[in-house]
Amino acid sequence: MTDIPIHKAVQQSDFGIFAKEVSPSSPNRMIDYTHRDNYYIFGMVESGTCRVSVDFKDCILSAGDVICTQPHQVHHIVDTGDAKALLLFIDGVFIDTPTKQILAEDTLAPIPFKLNDVQRSELAQLFSMILRRISEQENDELKTVLQNLSGAVVGIITDATRKMIGQQSKSRRHVEITLAFKELLSSEKQINREVSHYAESLHISSVYLNEVVKSVTGVSVSRYIQNxxxxxxxxxxxxxxxxxxxxxxxxxxxxxxxxxxxxxxxxGVSPTCYRKKYLE
Structure with a gap:
């Protein structure tokens, strides 16, 4: 059995925060093999385009697009293209619970979005300051500055995410129940395909759980479980x-x-054909 490689924050930095700029001409390259991370990644495409895959869903990113991968999501760069991008790697200990909640909510029905010019300019300046300080000798004062600058990057992206989510007019109660259902689903060693199993755990009816999940994600509980x-x-x-x-x-x-x-x-293809096709 071959496990999907997992990158750990300590491999990037003993502090838990790291950043880099990648482009076709830079020595840094985007990681093009499939892997997982035990930390968050926040990225912004400055120019050009690239194609990434997160949990087997491909997405083309262009200038102004932002992307956030959650810890343990399977992802890789399908095509680096001519993209110039800024990436921030940050351990979850530096992200507060409300922010994690917003980022988790975005994964329920993710929609790619672009930052406006002001947000892009602010992020570019913050990344510039982070990159400059990361190259310096680490000390306690520098770590505090890096933590604050990184917090500002996360804050800008999270604020943009929050506004995008707010435009979707979803019931907060429905979102909370759906997140709780998703957490239950991901925490079990084996997936239970019975809707009643999750409804009972959440102390609500199966009919209500189905109504809630469909209103937030666009699919029924059964389909979400199947997915x-x-x-x-x-x-x-x-x-x-x-x-x-x-x-x-x-x-x-x-x-x-x-x-x-x-x-x-x-x-659309059998498991055997899928395996052969993917390994080609």
């Missing part, structure tokens, strides 16, 4: 040597022929 199951299956097909039967069992589906039909219907 998570398919996502985990894709990860195991692409990055492990487990057999189809073993993957099916790992996902809590005893009948691997049923799993094969389910995967084929959702993805």
């Amino acid at each position: 998570e199951l398919i996502l985990q299956a894709k990860r195991m097909l692409a990055y492990t040597s487990l057999t189809i039967r073993e993957i099916s069992n790992h996902l809590g589906i005893d009948d691997y022929t049923y799993f094969t039909r389910l995967f084929t219907k959702a993805v």
Whole structure:
């Protein structure tokens, strides 16, 4: 079994905050192999375009676009293109709970968005200050400055995210329930495909849970569960040597022929063909 590589904050910096500028002409390069991180990444494309994949969903980014990856999301650069980008890597200990909540909410139904000119200018200046100080000898005073500057970067991006979310007119109560459901789903070793299982854990009815999740994400609870199951299956097909039967069992589906039909219907190709295609 081959695990997806995971990068840790201490590998980048013993402080937990690191930043870099990447471009076709710079010695720094974007990491083009699939991996996970145990920290947050905030990125802004200054110019050009590139294509990234986050949890098997491709997205083309261009000048002004921002992206945030959550800890442990599977991602990689599909095509670096001619993009010039600024990246901030920051340990979750430096991000407060309300901010984490906003960033988690954005992942429920992510929509790419651009920063306005003022926000882009502010971020460019902050990144410039961070990059300059990171090259200096570390001391306690410098760490405090880096933490404050990084907090400002996160704050600008989070504020833009909050405004975008606010335009979607979603009930706060519905969002909170959906986030709680998502947390339950991701915390279990095996996915339970029964809607009632999660409704009971949240002390609400299955009908109400379905209404809530659909209002926030646009899909039913059953479809959301299925999407998570398919996502985990894709990860195991692409990055492990487990057999189809073993993957099916790992996902809590005893009948691997049923799993094969389910995967084929959702993805358009069988698990075997998907694995071959992905490894080409």
